[in-house]
Amino acid sequence: xxxxxxxxxFTFGKKEQKPKEEQVVAPEEESEAVTPxxxxxxxxxxxxxxxxxxxxxxxxxxxxxxxVVGRSHDExxxxxxxxxxxxxxxxxxxxxxxQAGDPAAATPVEAPPQAAEEPAPAxxxxxxxxxxxxxxxxxxxxxxxxxxxxxxxLKAGLFRTSQQLSxxxxxxxTKRKLxxxxxxELEDLLIQADLGIETAMRITDTLSSxxxxxxxxxxxxxxxxxxxxxxxxxxxAKPLALDLSKKPHVILVVGVNGTGKTTTIGKxxxxxxxxxxxxxxxxxxxxxxxxxxxxxIWSDRTGAEFVGTKLGADAAGLAYDAFKxxxxxxxxxxxxxxxxxxxxxxxLMDELAKIVRVLGKLDPDAPHTVLQTLxxxxxxxxxxxxxxxxxxxxxxxxxxxxxxxxxxxxxxxxIAAKHKLxxxxxxxxxxxxxxxxxxxxxxxQAIAGTPEEEEA
Numbered sequence: 001x002x003x004x005x006x007x008x009x010f011t012f013g014k015k016e017q018k019p020k021e022e023q024v025v026a027p028e029e030e031s032e033a034v035t036p037x038x039x040x041x042x043x044x045x046x047x048x049x050x051x052x053x054x055x056x057x058x059x060x061x062x063x064x065x066x067x068v069v070g071r072s073h074d075e076x077x078x079x080x081x082x083x084x085x086x087x088x089x090x091x092x093x094x095x096x097x098x099q100a101g102d103p104a105a106a107t108p109v110e111a112p113p114q115a116a117e118e119p120a121p122a123x124x125x126x127x128x129x130x131x132x133x134x135x136x137x138x139x140x141x142x143x144x145x146x147x148x149x150x151x152x153x154l155k156a157g158l159f160r161t162s163q164q165l166s167x168x169x170x171x172x173x174t175k176r177k178l179x180x181x182x183x184x185e186l187e188d189l190l191i192q193a194d195l196g197i198e199t200a201m202r203i204t205d206t207l208s209s210x211x212x213x214x215x216x217x218x219x220x221x222x223x224x225x226x227x228x229x230x231x232x233x234x235x236x237a238k239p240l241a242l243d244l245s246k247k248p249h250v251i252l253v254v255g256v257n258g259t260g261k262t263t264t265i266g267k268x269x270x271x272x273x274x275x276x277x278x279x280x281x282x283x284x285x286x287x288x289x290x291x292x293x294x295x296x297i298w299s300d301r302t303g304a305e306f307v308g309t310k311l312g313a314d315a316a317g318l319a320y321d322a323f324k325x326x327x328x329x330x331x332x333x334x335x336x337x338x339x340x341x342x343x344x345x346x347x348l349m350d351e352l353a354k355i356v357r358v359l360g361k362l363d364p365d366a367p368h369t370v371l372q373t374l375x376x377x378x379x380x381x382x383x384x385x386x387x388x389x390x391x392x393x394x395x396x397x398x399x400x401x402x403x404x405x406x407x408x409x410x411x412x413x414x415i416a417a418k419h420k421l422x423x424x425x426x427x428x429x430x431x432x433x434x435x436x437x438x439x440x441x442x443x444x445q446a447i448a449g450t451p452e453e454e455e456a
Contacts, residue, residue, distance in 0.1 A: 165189065165190075165193050165410075165447075165448075165449065166218060166222060166448075166449040168189050169186065169189065169218045169221045169222070170218035172185055172186060172189065173216045173217060173218055173220075173221060176215070176216070177213060177214060177215055177216070178207065178208070178211045178212050178213065178214060178215075178216040179212075179213070182216070183204045183207070183208055186203075186204055186207070186221065187200045187201065187203075187204045190203055190204075190225075193410045194379055194380060194408055194409075194410035194411040194413075194414055195229070195410040195413045195414055196410075196411075196413060196414025196415075196417050196418065198232075198414075198417045198418070199228065199229065199232050199413050199414065199417050202228045202231075202232070203221075203224060203225050203228045203229075206224050206227070206228055207220070207221060207224050210224065222448050222449060222450060223450075225448045226444045226445050226447075226448035226450050227444075229413055229443075229444035229447060229448060230440050230441050230444040232413055232416055232417050233412075233413065233416050233423070233438075233440035233443060233444060234440040234441075235416075235420065236416045236420060236421060236422050236423045236438075236440075237422075237423060237438050237439060237440040238397075238422040238423075238424065239424065239437060240369065240397065240424040240425075242332075242333065242369075243368065244332055246363070246365070246368075247326075247327075247330070247331065247332055248280065248323070248326035248327060248331045248332060248333055248334040249332065249333050249334070249368050249369070250323060250326075250333075250334050250336065250359060250363070250366040250367040250368050250369070251268075251333060251334070251335045251336070251367065251368070251369045251370075251371060252319075252336050252338065252355070252356070252359070252367035252369070252370045252371070252393065253265055253335065253336065253337055253338060253370075253371045253372075253373065254338050254352060254370060254371070254372050254373075254389055254393050254395065255340065255372050255373035255374065255385070255389070256340050256375070256378075256385055257339075257340025258340065258375060259340070259373040259374060259375040259378075259401060259402075260373050260375065260401035260402060260427065261285070261337060261338070261340065261373050262285065262291050262294050262295055262298070262337055263294075263298075263401075263427075263430065264371075264373050264399055264401060264425075264427065264435065265281060265295065265298065265335050265337055266294075266295070266297075266298030266301070266302065266432070267427070267432055267433075267434065267435035268335065268425070268435065269281060269298060269299070269302040269304045269335060270298075270301070270302045270432050271435070272332075272333055273302050273303050273304060277332040277333055278305075278329070278330060278331045278332050278333075279302070279303075279304040279305070279331060279332070279333050279334075279335065280304060280305045280306075280307060280322060280325055280326040280329065280331040280333075280334045280335070281295055281298065281299045281304050281305070281306050281307065281322075281334075281335055281336075281337070282307045282308075282318055282319060282321070282322025282323075282325075282334060282335070282336040282337065283295045283296070283306070283307065283308040283309070283318065283337055284315045284318045284319055284322070284336045284337045284338045284339070284355065285315075285337045285338060285339045285340070286309060286310075286311060286312060286313045286314070286315050286318060286339065287311075287312070287339045288339070289311050291337065291339075292308050292309075292311070295308070295337055296308060301432070305325065305329060305331065307321055307322040307325050309321070315338065315339060315351060315354075315355055316351070316354045316355045316357075316358045317358075318336075319336050319355045319358055319359055320358050320359075320362065322334055322336055323336075323359060323362050323363075323366070324362075336355075336359075336367070338352060338355065339351075349388065349392045352392055352393055353392050353393070356370075356392075356393055356394065369396055369397060370393050370394055370395050370396050370397070371395075371396075371397055371398070371399055371424070372385070372386065372389050372390075372393075372395040372397075372398055372399070373398075373399045373400075373401055374386070374398055374399070374400050374401065374411075374412070374415075375401055375402050376400055376401065376402050376403045376408055376409050376411065376412070377402055377408055378408065378411070379408040379411055380411065382411050382415065383411065383414065383415060383418070386398070386415055386419055386421065387419075390419070390421070395421065396421070396422070397421060397422040397423070397424045398412075398415070398421050398422065398423045398424065399423075399424060399425045399426070399427070399435075400412050400423065400425075400426045400427070400438075401426075401427040402427065403426055403427065403428050409447055410447060412426075412443070413447070423438040424437070424438060425437060425438060426438050426443070
């Protein structure tokens with residue numbers, strides 16, 4: 001049995017054909033010891049018994065290729081082959097496909113000439129060399145990131161305001177002539193956008209005088225609205241004046257919690273130090289440890305001197321210390337932070353009034369500037385904040401913050417129309433350069449949603 005197995009293994013799929021009388025005995029017969037007595041005692045097998053034994057012999061099967069024993073299960077049983085008079089050369093013998101798990105599949109077999117002539121495929125990953133097939137096209141150069149202009153950033157910040165307003169206006173004047181009913185509906189829309197009654201009436205009056213009784217488009221309304229808002233804001237768009245004949249110039253920053261006072265102070269300090277001025281920052285918000293730490297970080301970033309105290313200390317005493325330190329170190333500007341006070345809390349507003357009195361004793365004109373920060377997201381509530389802080393602290397100018405996605409930016413127009421307070425800066429983000437001087441025309445175009453071709 002062993003000799004028969006090895007013989008079939010190393011034929012690599014080519015099996016010797018032998019006459020019927022030379023067939024290898026079945027494994028069952030080979031495993032038994034045959035004695036002369038048993039041979040004499042056994043009767044001579046019939047022809048049918050011999051044929052059945054030959055058909056059950058596992059070694060007499062054409063499916064044994066490369067040492068795989070057993071008849072193929074995929075092909076039907078073939079009739080026994082007759083002896084061939086002449087064998088074909090080994091190189092021309094037909095090779096059946098290797099089956100999974102076939103030991104002969106692991107043994108290299110000489111490939112036919114057609115396979116050797118096929119070109120090898122190009123490598124798909126880095127192999128340590130490069131094949132050049134011709135000149136390569138130049139890779140596109142990376143385009144530099146385009147930085148948005150200040151107006152583009154402002155327009156993006158007021159996008160929700162302008163989108164909501166322009167969409168409602170376009171729907172109102174679709175295939176419609178301008179009449180009294182249309183004017184009233186437009187006035188309501190403008191008031192709902194926090195532009196204020198005065199500004200809304202100015203816009204509708206101008207539109208009526210130009211287009212009454214005629215077809216009106218959203219573009220007509222946008223153009224007139226931008227022009228009238230510019231007229232309202234132009235008188236209040238002023239630069240922050242610093243009189244350095246008396247030093248230090250004291251800027252007191254007030255406002256409700258969350259309106260961005262501390263961040264505005266840091267950005268303002270950055271602008272002043274870049275202009276070559278010496279700045280001292282006073283952490284007067286003694287009710288919040290985070291405010292003290294935040295202002296210290298801003299002083300480090302901007303190169304300003306920092307004056308702070310412990311949490312819960314008297315804010316008026318801190319203002320006194322900051323003023324004195326500014327005098328001693330020759331500061332041009334002293335900026336003092338204050339705690340965020342709700343305008344409806346009388347005791348907190350009294351403490352703010354105390355800070356103003358203390359500074360007035362050191363310098364009759366101090367504080368020289370009182371900046372109030374307004375959160376653009378508060379809407380009509382910002383109007384009452386201005387009224388209270390103006391009466392208590394003598395607010396002399398405004399800074400509008402958080403114009404970076406608000407839907408309530410129109411409130412600045414209403415405040416400007418009513419209080420006529422200067423608007424010095426507006427902020428559209430948290431970055432150090434996100435505080436810019438207020439420009440009336442740019443703000444009006446952004447809030448009206450002026451199309452790109454009309455921006456020039």
